[in-house]
Amino acid sequence: MDIIQAIKERRSINFFETGQTIADDKLKELLETANLSPSSFNLQPWKVVVVKSPERKKILRKCAFDQPKAEEASVVLIMVADPKAMEENIDRMLESWVQLGYMKPEMKETYRGMANNLYGTPESERRKFFAVKNTALFAMNLMLAAKGLGLETHPMDGFDEDCVKKEFNIPADKVIPMLVAVGHLKKGITLLPRAFRRDIKEFVKFESY
Template identity: 30%
Template sequence: MSTVTKSNNFSEIVKGRRSIRKYDPSIKISKEEMTEILQETTLAPSSVNMQPWRFLVIESPEGKAKLAPLAKFNQLQVETSAAVIAIFGDLDNFSYGEQIYSTAVERGYMPQEVKERQMAALTNHFANLPAAINRETVVIDGALASMQLMLVARAHGYDTNPIGGYEKDQIAEAFGLDKDRYVPVMLLSIGKAAEEGYTSVRLPIETVAEWK
């Protein structure tokens, strides 16, 4: 296992990020460091702090062999990366609401009466939340976590590639997850680049933004 260099230079992290397709297969990421990366990823924002993102770290030869036919056009990333992280959105995320808000009270982040008021409102909210809105919300929150993960990985000295081209209708069941509960957001390969990524053009700000 080789070491990589961490960075606290935010400008370098943002401007140096590239989508990498070929990785150095000798570079592995320990479970301890991957846990740290995911912990920092979960600092991303989410709707009413329900944190609906769920991460499946696919790193074993058996796991990658199972993933390969589901990501036919991204074989190089699957084969050479240290891991491919499948990011899902949990449609039943409010089942953790009590745990999240009670822990906030225990740690002194929130008064008990605020927690009780919030939980009462949220219980009513989720009971009447249309399925389509719930799905849209967990996908947006999962996308926020995915971007955070790419930046955190870069800070840890690793490279990534977000992958949208895979069999989304099969991946949950393939790995033993409830496909009716867990919505696939994206795959994210992670490792150390074996080849430099391409610099790409961005549209000018006057094209994508306006002031009123």
């Protein structure tokens, strides 16, 4: 499927075929494709908790204000934004840039300083924005990749973050921008037409806000 078609055909699916699984190699391909997403300084501040057992999905549904799709989808992915990804990944990221010829070894410390200036201290609000925006890009790419792989998705931010963190052992310093349900459209369901979108004239400004 071509990318424009995937964007045009992706919908948030409310009714998933229950009991239909996603093969491990397909799930791996989905995650590996999304992992090609761009990120600030290539720091890749996302982590994903894959929830696929019926028991664990039932718990997730409870945390997601009883939204049925959190249990009925084949797999639900908890998108975790990690503000500490800078500390976790910057050394190997800079080293890879040196190895691949993007920059000379002596530039490493300059780049480290730039990243620290831009994204603040691990506890800062700026660092949370950094982690969340990049994880959201990962999630979007994953939803489009899913479409290309013949799967349907539904993003959700209707959930109790403390509940998800507690039940799925996610440390307090992480942020959960969304859950993404992944699966197949329930047989016999016809989707309603796509919901309204604003005319681009309403929000596109040229040269100045």
